[in-house]
Amino acid sequence: xxxxxxxxxxxxxxxxxxxxxxxxxxxxxxxxxxxxxxxxxxxxxxxxxxxxxxxxxxxxxxxxxxxxxxxxxxxxxxxxxxxxxxxxxxxxxxxxxxxxxxxxxxxxxxxxxxxxxxxxxxxxxxxxxxxxxxxxxxxxxxxxxxxxxxxxxxxxxxxxxxxxxxxxxxxxxxxxxxxxxxxxxxxxxxxxxxxxxxxxxxxxxxxxxxxxxxxxxxxxxxxxxxxxxxxxxxxxxxxxxxxxxxxxxxxxxxxxxxxxxxxxxxxxxxxxxxxxxxxxxxxxxxxxxxxxxxxxxxxxxxxxxxxxxxxxxxxxxxxxxxxxxxxxxxxxxxxxxxxxxxxxxxxxx
Amino acid sequence: xxxxxxxxxxxxxxxxxxxxxxxxxxxxxxxxxxxxxxxxxxxxxxxxxxxxxxxxxxxxxxxxxxxxxxxxxxxxxxxxxxxxxxxxxxxxxxxxxxxxxxxxxxxxxxxxxxxxxxxxxxxxxxxxxxxxxxxxxxxxxxxxxxxxxxxxxxxxxxxxxxxxxxxxxxxxxxxxxxxxxxxxxxxxxxxxxxxxxxxxxxxxxxxxxxxxxxxxxxxxxxxxxxxxxxxxxxxxxxxxxxxxxxxxxxxxxxxxxxxxxxxxxxxxxxxxxxxxxxxx
Numbered sequence: 179x180x181x182x183x184x185x186x187x188x189x190x191x192x193x194x195x196x197x198x199x200x201x202x203x204x205x206x207x208x209x210x211x212x213x214x215x216x217x218x219x220x221x222x223x224x225x226x227x228x229x230x231x232x233x234x235x236x237x238x239x240x241x242x243x244x245x246x247x248x249x250x251x252x253x254x255x256x257x258x259x260x261x262x263x264x265x266x267x268x269x270x271x272x273x274x275x276x277x278x279x280x281x282x283x284x285x286x287x288x289x290x291x292x293x294x295x296x297x298x299x300x301x302x303x304x305x306x307x308x309x310x311x312x313x314x315x316x317x318x319x320x321x322x323x324x325x326x327x328x329x330x331x332x333x334x335x336x337x338x339x340x341x342x343x344x345x346x347x348x349x350x351x352x353x354x355x356x357x358x359x360x361x362x363x364x365x366x367x368x369x370x371x372x373x374x375x376x377x378x379x380x381x382x383x384x385x386x387x388x389x390x391x392x393x394x395x396x397x398x399x400x401x402x403x404x405x406x407x408x409x410x411x412x413x414x415x416x417x418x419x420x421x422x423x424x425x426x427x428x429x430x431x432x433x434x435x436x437x438x439x440x441x442x443x444x445x446x447x448x449x450x451x452x453x454x455x456x457x458x459x460x461x462x463x464x465x466x467x468x469x470x471x472x473x474x475x476x477x478x479x480x481x482x483x484x485x486x487x488x489x490x491x492x493x494x495x496x497x498x499x500x501x502x503x504x505x506x507x508x509x510x511x512x513x514x515x516x517x518x519x520x521x522x523x524x525x526x527x
Numbered sequence: 528x529x530x531x532x533x534x535x536x537x538x539x540x541x542x543x544x545x546x547x548x549x550x551x552x553x554x555x556x557x558x559x560x561x562x563x564x565x566x567x568x569x570x571x572x573x574x575x576x577x578x579x580x581x582x583x584x585x586x587x588x589x590x591x592x593x594x595x596x597x598x599x600x601x602x603x604x605x606x607x608x609x610x611x612x613x614x615x616x617x618x619x620x621x622x623x624x625x626x627x628x629x630x631x632x633x634x635x636x637x638x639x640x641x642x643x644x645x646x647x648x649x650x651x652x653x654x655x656x657x658x659x660x661x662x663x664x665x666x667x668x669x670x671x672x673x674x675x676x677x678x679x680x681x682x683x684x685x686x687x688x689x690x691x692x693x694x695x696x697x698x699x700x701x702x703x704x705x706x707x708x709x710x711x712x713x714x715x716x717x718x719x720x721x722x723x724x725x726x727x728x729x730x731x732x733x734x735x736x737x738x739x740x741x742x743x744x745x746x747x748x749x750x751x752x753x754x755x756x757x758x759x760x761x762x763x764x765x766x767x768x769x770x771x772x773x774x775x776x777x778x779x780x781x782x783x784x785x786x787x788x789x790x791x792x793x794x795x796x797x798x799x800x801x802x803x804x805x806x807x
Binding site for chain 1: 694
């Protein structure tokens with residue numbers, strides 16, 4: 179869609195319900211969903227109580243990355259670097275080189291796009307023990323491309339030394355924080371902030387760095403997913419069960435290093451299509467990583483599909499509208515899986 | 528002050544640094560020789576007057592840190608590290624060659640005494656801010672010295688770091704900007720003007736000394752004044768006006784000298800010119 183088309187006046191909205199746009203502090207939780215507040219902030223406080231090397235740093239987004247919880251608990255261990263992301267990551271490298279373990283937060287767009295070279299050279303190339311924690315991953319803001327980090331996984335996957343984690347919910351974020359600390363080296367985590375959905379506790383799930391976990395099994399389709407798309411895949415699987423479609427969901431929170439063995443093992447089960455679902459552009463993220471893994475292993479599933487964001491600058495608007503529009507709401511995911519599990523070739527790309 | 532060679536005068540150190548740089552340049556036949564000759568006096572003062580370190584223990588916790596932001600000046604810093612006894616003299620002949628610890632652009636993972644991976648210009652001061660915060664956090668009174676080039680003043684990140692160092696009152700930071708007025712595409716002041724530089728830096732809360740970077744006594748005085756800023760809450764910037772090719776007249780005279788080629792027979796002439804020019 180071109181800019182010119184976007185500038186056309188919208189069609190008359192008479193009679194349509196008015197959706198409230200997603201404010202920057204909005205939670206991605208659905209109404210009535212179980213949530214936990216600021217799991218990253220609280221987990222970082224718990225970690226900092228045990229590890230005195232832990233610091234918090236931000237580029238004027240402490241409140242919006244749940245780092246304010248840490249700043250309140252440990253004001254003397256919090257560095258406000260101002261709205262200067264290049265400085266944030268360069269200084270984080272410097273602090274790490276002096277033996278500290280900075281958790282540096284901003285939005286995913288600013289880390290992956292504005293400060294990429296600083297992270298590449300001062301953190302990844304120098305192999306500094308910096309933890310990068312970024313809110314608004316993929317399509318979790320309605321502000322348009324300025325705030326939508328559709329390509330962050332592709333960019334950080336391509337960076338040597340960088341561990342890349344895309345957690346699903348509050349239960350997982352709480353476990354990722356200490357796991358990042360146990361890993362000696364740079365790591366990037368996509369952050370869900372505010373009132374964060376609580377889902378994986380009901381699956382008896384435990385996060386392990388570099389491990390994919392099969393959350394449910396089923397013969398009709400295999401969904402391989404990360405981040406909030408695992409939540410959507412589980413919701414879709416519940417919806418489809420009513421239609422007698424049984425869906426397997428393999429959750430892959432660590433994008434790098436990728437658990438290739440678990441992916442190959444799950445995809446080897448013949449007869450079911452493999453569907454990769456990610457809150458990310460279909461270019462360079464989990465979908466293409468899984469496809470390459472399967473090709474290298476000589477595994478050809480019955481069919482291979484991607485659910486993800488298109489190669490386009492995404493629209494501004496309300497998140498529920500946008501998630502429907504780009505096919506990543508639970509209902510749309512369920513529809514795609516159903517179409518692909520029925521006949522193979524049908525459904526969206 | 529280094530533990531080695533208290534009796535060797537700084538000008539002699541500077542000449543040895545130039546000599547080491549020329550010997551490395553000869554290995555490749557080309558390189559950032561003119562910058563190395565220009566900054567040699569500053570490095571001699573840093574390593575043999577101002578800084579505390581242990582040559583045999585480059586990562587000694589109580590050392591002063593030295594960050595080379597302009598990674599292409601690696602040839603100059605290697606020359607100083609060799610003179611300081613941190614890198615063996617025998618490695619000169621490996622400069623820029625495969626599997627050498629002395630790559631053309633400086634990287635932390637390759638070379639003892641190289642504290643950062645520079646080369647992508649504009650990184651050093653940001654790292655320095657973090658190291659200064661870290662040293663203060665540890666209660667250390669050591670300093671972070673950072674060398675960068677006037678061309679790097681074009682980079683926005685440099686100004687982020689300049690603003691923050693003033694804001695955080697990093698009086699353990701001593702930065703040196705090499706104003707040789709030469710960057711890749713031409714004279715720095717015409718590529719993107721940065722003057723009046725001292726006034727700009729002072730407005731950001733810095734202590735500034737502008738000196739002839741090839742006047743060793745003046746450079747020493749500037750380093751001393753900067754070191755005296757401990758406790759002042761002001762980071763220090765030494766604006767060092769240097770002459771590219773300094774000490775080798777036929778290289779000083781070259782106009783396009785950002786990355787120079789020197790004919791095989793000229794290296795001996797250059798070394799001879801250094802000796803003729805005593806004291807540097």
